[in-house]
Amino acid sequence: MSRNALEAEENAGDMDAVSTANTSEVAAEHFEVLIVGAGISGIAGAYHLTHQCSDFSFVVLESKDTFGGTWVTHRYPGIRSDSDLYTFGYRFKPWISAPIATAAEILKYMGEVIEENSLARHIRYRHLITSASWSSGDNRWTIEATKLDTGESARFTANFLWMCQGYYRHSEGYTPPWRGIERFKGRIVHPQQWPEDLDYAGKRLIVIGSGATAATLIPAIAKDCSHVIMLQRSPTFFRTGRNAIEIADELRKLQVEEAWIHEIVRRKILYEQSVFTQRSFTEPEEVKQELLAGVRAYLGPDYPIDRDFTPSYRPWRQRIAFVPDGDFLQAIATGKVSVVTDEIENFTETGIELKSGELLEADLIVTATGFNLNVLGDIDFTIDGEPLGFSDTVTYRGMMFTGIPNMVWVFGYFRASWTLRADLVADFVCRLLTHMKLTGARRVTVQLRPEDKDMPLLPWIDPENFNPGYMIRGMHLLPKRGAKPEWQHTQDYWSEKDEFPTIDLAGPEFRLCLITRVVRRRRSGTSLHQLRGLDLSVW
Numbered sequence: 001m002s003r004n005a006l007e008a009e010e011n012a013g014d015m016d017a018v019s020t021a022n023t024s025e026v027a028a029e030h031f032e033v034l035i036v037g038a039g040i041s042g043i044a045g046a047y048h049l050t051h052q053c054s055d056f057s058f059v060v061l062e063s064k065d066t067f068g069g070t071w072v073t074h075r076y077p078g079i080r081s082d083s084d085l086y087t088f089g090y091r092f093k094p095w096i097s098a099p100i101a102t103a104a105e106i107l108k109y110m111g112e113v114i115e116e117n118s119l120a121r122h123i124r125y126r127h128l129i130t131s132a133s134w135s136s137g138d139n140r141w142t143i144e145a146t147k148l149d150t151g152e153s154a155r156f157t158a159n160f161l162w163m164c165q166g167y168y169r170h171s172e173g174y175t176p177p178w179r180g181i182e183r184f185k186g187r188i189v190h191p192q193q194w195p196e197d198l199d200y201a202g203k204r205l206i207v208i209g210s211g212a213t214a215a216t217l218i219p220a221i222a223k224d225c226s227h228v229i230m231l232q233r234s235p236t237f238f239r240t241g242r243n244a245i246e247i248a249d250e251l252r253k254l255q256v257e258e259a260w261i262h263e264i265v266r267r268k269i270l271y272e273q274s275v276f277t278q279r280s281f282t283e284p285e286e287v288k289q290e291l292l293a294g295v296r297a298y299l300g301p302d303y304p305i306d307r308d309f310t311p312s313y314r315p316w317r318q319r320i321a322f323v324p325d326g327d328f329l330q331a332i333a334t335g336k337v338s339v340v341t342d343e344i345e346n347f348t349e350t351g352i353e354l355k356s357g358e359l360l361e362a363d364l365i366v367t368a369t370g371f372n373l374n375v376l377g378d379i380d381f382t383i384d385g386e387p388l389g390f391s392d393t394v395t396y397r398g399m400m401f402t403g404i405p406n407m408v409w410v411f412g413y414f415r416a417s418w419t420l421r422a423d424l425v426a427d428f429v430c431r432l433l434t435h436m437k438l439t440g441a442r443r444v445t446v447q448l449r450p451e452d453k454d455m456p457l458l459p460w461i462d463p464e465n466f467n468p469g470y471m472i473r474g475m476h477l478l479p480k481r482g483a484k485p486e487w488q489h490t491q492d493y494w495s496e497k498d499e500f501p502t503i504d505l506a507g508p509e510f511r512l513c514l515i516t517r518v519v520r521r522r523r524s525g526t527s528l529h530q531l532r533g534l535d536l537s538v539w
Contacts, residue, residue, distance in 0.1 A: 035049075041164035050117055052427070059122055068106075084245075091423050129145045160408075160433060162410075163409040173369070189366050204363045209367065229362070231342070273415075288314070308341050319468060342356050460489070
């Protein structure tokens with residue numbers, strides 16, 4: 001092959017520019033990286049690409065007409081974070097308000113990140129992705145999308161796919177198949193589809209469920225309703241505290257820079273969360289009593305805490321909702337809200353009949369009963385023409401998957417803020433992309449090492465460790481985990497923050513295919529430490 005021909009082949013394989021390729025159906029725009037979703041994770045990815053991989057072309061595709069993800073989808077009264085914004089916020093942008101924030105405050109914060117870093121030009125709104133196809137011959141993804149404002153088709157190709165779409169279906173929430181639900185003559189609403197015209201003033205409401213959504217919604221609507229009943233099958237743990245960080249307030253009085261305050265408070269919160277999480281495993285009964293004491297402080301010694309606020313599981317087997325300033329519990333203490341712990345027998349025309357025989361009357365029923373797990377954004381994936389069996393793969397650290405080339409999925413933490421992992425994964429992706437470019441690699445997949453071949457394969461997460469309903473219902477859709485930490489999502493930020501930066505990209509778990517330029521350098525004697533342990537394919 002001539003030198004000119006060789007250079008042309010190498011240039012065609014480089015990950016370095018946006019191009020347009022015509023097909024018989026629709027023109028395809030090419031980017032080096034395609035990010036799915038403009039929520040909290042997608043915006044983090046866009047920021048880190050801009051700052052760590054500034055020479056990479058990328059696009060963010062978002063099905064909605066604006067950024068924000070959860071904070072746009074959920075429009076019910078009182079919608080707010082249940083994690084503090086010092087850790088749910090990005091590490092690179094200080095949070096300067098109360099730790100528990102409203103959806104509007106979070107959207108404002110995200111909008112500032114987009115504006116301050118000129119990210120808007122990279123985002124395509126109203127683009128619904130329908131399929132993603134990988135070709136090993138071309139070493140690229142082809143993404144088919146529909147422009148929701150015009151109905152037109154759009155096609156993109158990308159070297160690397162960064163899945164930031166989250167983990168639940170935004171278009172619908174989970175509603176159990178209760179008997180007789182069609183008999184109820186009033187209105188039934190799921191918080192994920194909260195109507196703008198919903199009038200609950202002076203109405204009798206039943207809110208089914210007792211998780212973070214119920215604890216957020218109820219104090220926001222109770223004052224306007226005739227009465228609210230929170231109906232739960234079983235109790236949930238809650239954690240109470242002030243919606244303020246004392247050390248942050250003190251540091252601001254001293255006129256310390258906000259960047260310093262953000263980092264100091266962030267580290268303090270993370271340390272305290274780490275201690276609390278460890279104690280939930282080593283001292284579960286003590287932690288349980290501390291949580292119950294927080295509830296009792298608002299409801300008084302005579303309230304039946306054992307019946308309504310004492311779960312059968314140990315703390316942190318399900319997410320613990322934080323109740324700022326005890327507002328949810330204060331609503332119960334006023335008498336405007338009551339808690340009923342029982343199971344639903346069936347719906348009636350005027351309410352709900354319980355298994356105990358009690359009848360609950362209502363004008364309006366809200367089903368705060370959780371999410372439907374969404375695997376890879378409901379996108380139709382194929383690998384070299386074969387449908388992807390996602391549940392047949394094994395996860396590498398909860399972000400890459402055996403047999404799926406050039407793709408990372410951001411799946412955050414349950415016991416810490418989601419965004420902590422979005423930042424960690426972004427660092428890893430940027431390091432991986434840079435490594436691939438330096439070594440000339442066009443494809444990377446993860447594979448079990450020889451010593452992993454007989455490793456037991458287990459469900460995505462241990463239900464004895466963490467078992468929310470949506471996860472148990474959808475576990476069969478998720479990849480397998482291995483018995484070793486690197487082959488699972490450990491849910492341990494405090495370990496991963498030290499482990500991720502030291503991941504050896506030349507390790508045998510990473511299979512990279514390289515273009516001829518790298519092989520030529522290797523033959524010419526150039527030392528490439530990164531090539532150690534790689535499964536090399538010559539292009």
